[in-house]
Amino acid sequence: MPRDTLTRDQIVRAAIEVLDAEGVEGLNMRRLGTWLGAAATAVYWHVKSKDELLVLAADELWGEIELPDPVQVGWREAAAVMARNLHAMVLRHPWLVTAMSTHLIYGPGKARHDNHLIGVYEAAGFSGRRVDWAMNAVFVFALGQALGEASDAAWRRKVRRSGGDPEEQVREVVERITEIASLFPRLRARAEAPGDDEPDQSFEFGLQAVLDGLEARLGAR
Structure with a gap:
């Protein structure tokens, strides 16, 4: 998936899926790129680092609370x-x-x-x-x-x-x-x-x- 077809929301949701399946230790940009069918560089275009992505993914979860x-x-x-x-x-x-x-x-x-x-x-x-x-x-x-x-x-x-x-x-x-x-x-x-x-x-x-x-x-x- 080219970088211009990816969105930050897609990346964050995919990161949550990877984290649910493999935990924090299983999350990296290469793994996430594979999950999305994109190169790791396409992910970096939207998110600077694993740390930033982890914070974005964690913050997203609070929207699940009624x-x-x-x-x-x-x-x-x-x-x-x-x-x-x-x-x-x-x-x-x-x-x-x-x-x-x-x-x-x-x-x-x-x-x-x-x-x-x-x-x-x-x-x-x-x-x-x-x-x-x-x-x-x-x-x-x-x-x-x-x-x-x-x-x-x-x-x-x-x-x-x-x-x-x-x-x-x-x-x-x-x-x-x-x-x-x-x-x-x-x-x-x-x-x-x-x-x-x-x-x-x-x-x-x-x-x-x-x-x-x-x-x-x-x-x-």
Whole structure:
């Protein structure tokens, strides 16, 4: 694909596809050019470097987060929807965690998200620095909950790239963990307990607990 038929938007969307498939370590201009059916030089015509492209791709992801109106649904539900969307977005694009740890991710997409989020917590009744504190409490919880699963996806991809078998390594790690846990009574009891068919509600439990705490602070004020 010649450079004059490429657009920056096409390049950014293709970069996201490469990143989803291969992670940050799999993204380079040559690989992206192959993905697009173009020369690497055609990509450089629109984007100066891999670092710039990574920031553009990461910023684009924030457009996937729904922005509910707190006037229509209430501040708490709006905050919950955005937190759930953030959690799901990171799980769809686990490389974002790596990108955020090495690059300052900020552009129109992230600004749009943050601007709306400020409005949600202002609608709740927070003001001044308390808006930031309330936002961060929920944001860090949602991001942290996704971190474990995103890290697992990155680890599995790394193992596969090196020719290993992730499932075999997981079994070996579980065996070691079980052996260590058996030395501690509470951990041993949980390991030996029968399986629970109830779906995992840990994210929703934690999210509602954080929102309960914020609501209680508003009531106390």
